Amino acid sequence: MITFSTICLLTILLTNFYSVTAEFSTEDCASLGFIKANLLCSSCDKLKDFNLEQLQEHCKECCHHDDSVAKEKKYARAILEVCTCKFPAYPQIQAFVKGDKPAKFPNLQIKYVRGLDPIIKLLDKDGIVRDTVAIEKWNTDSVEEFLNARLVKEEDEDKGYLKTNLI
Template structure:
């Protein structure tokens, strides 16, 4: 009888150990269960926080797909030409021949905007928006090589550049400030 009681206690404790924490439990531990991705838990080792990893793993949500495998049908790089001085690496990328490697990349000049990349699905809906203010020229190119779908050789024309057109009759002062 004692064997069965001990066995039952061990079975219940093992089940409890493998069970995920509730939202309230995770909140008490300092985690937001709905926003915590399991890939983030793996990075705790890099910061000497290995002791948090078991609790983190019980509170996390499985990543849908690894970031390295996500690809998008189209990307839009939005930037203001007046910000080129602040972001010379983005200016260098745009003015080099690198954008021509990506036919599904569109460069859009938007007044006053820091450089961002909008990633779109095949239907043209924005899936992600990323700030690229701290990226260097090589990082921008590598990102597009990794995350933009490959387009067939027949449509290897070029990227497109779209300038925002205002309905104002006055001349756009940004056009006169281009480098």
């Protein structure tokens, strides 16, 4: 017969095994309540200030080291998917989509998908989705800051082209 303590022990062993073998995926972190793309490890250190030490280990599996923020992976394109019927629930996302900010990102596509909560899909240069981020709790500035940090800017691409064609 399996007891509660046996189940707890197995859970701890599996969690420790998983954390040794690989870091948590974006989906794993989301199921734990963490947004991997935006979580800095310095934020995990502050959990003890709120008596949330029990979350610290999982937080550390989902975070980015603060010194590596500048070296974040850049993506060639992004697709912001949202349902217009849900705009009343997400007025900040509506303000971003309907405002002038998307024009600042030529490699951002707005896609309307019926019934979908707002997400951003990040794609590589081959058009393959490499990461998906839920943005339902974000404000317009957060979306803009995220896109500025994660999308390759056109002038960056132009500079690379110019470097290869120097005379």
